[in-house]
Amino acid sequence: MIDGLEALVKPSTLMFLLRGAGMTLLLTAIGCSVGLLAGxxxxxxxxxxxxxxxxxxxxxxxxxxxxxxxxxxVTLFLVLYAAQMVVPRASLFWVAVTAICLMSSAYMAEIMRAGLQSVPRAQLDAAIVLNFSRWQLTRMVVLPQAWKVILPSAIAYIVMFVKDTALASQAGVFELMFAGKALANRGIDPFVVFGAVLLAYFAISWPLARFGRYLEVRLSRPVTGGK
Incomplete structure (x- = not known):
């Protein structure tokens, strides 16, 4: 284990893991950004x-x-094989991004739907009486209130999503988990390597989870006016 730790703390090894962590963050950022919009x-x-x-x-x-x-x-491999039929040399990164966007869009859509439907019906009826169009109703009445429901749930999903990106390594996509397996295959103690990978995922996920908890508590407080 000592030899494994010595090999792990080499600058080249740490940079390799950091590159993998950066790719995990990039996949998460793209997937969740597209997911929010498409959702x-x-x-x-x-x-x-x-x-x-x-x-x-x-x-x-x-x-x-x-x-x-x-x-x-399954979605990842379906996208991979479909892409290879059209573009034989399709980039594995963009294959993973496409699969991730499909999944995140579906999950974010449910989160968005729950938020949009959380606004009291009486407010919607009042806006309709005022002759609001559907887009005006959504933009001016629904969204200002729905985001309080959407944001905490979306952050919780993003935390789960960070961990799910590890599955992209099964298709040969370079990210944090792939970097860990590559280092283990080079002869570095797997316990040390995957312990470092675990800490990296924790370092990414924990602040997001705390931020989601903060939003949940902050947004659930009733708004009170001071004198």
């Missing part, structure tokens, strides 16, 4: 009413239900 669009479509929205509602619901129930690893 909002999907939730907006799913909460629409009327026969005009019906085909879009069905398509959005199908997308969300399918990708929320398929394991990420």
């Amino acid at each position: 909002f669009v999907l939730a907006y479509v799913r909460t629409g009413s009327g026969w005009v929205f019906a085909p879009l509602r069905w398509a959005a619901t199908l997308f969300v239900e399918v990708f929320r129930r398929i394991p990420f690893l």
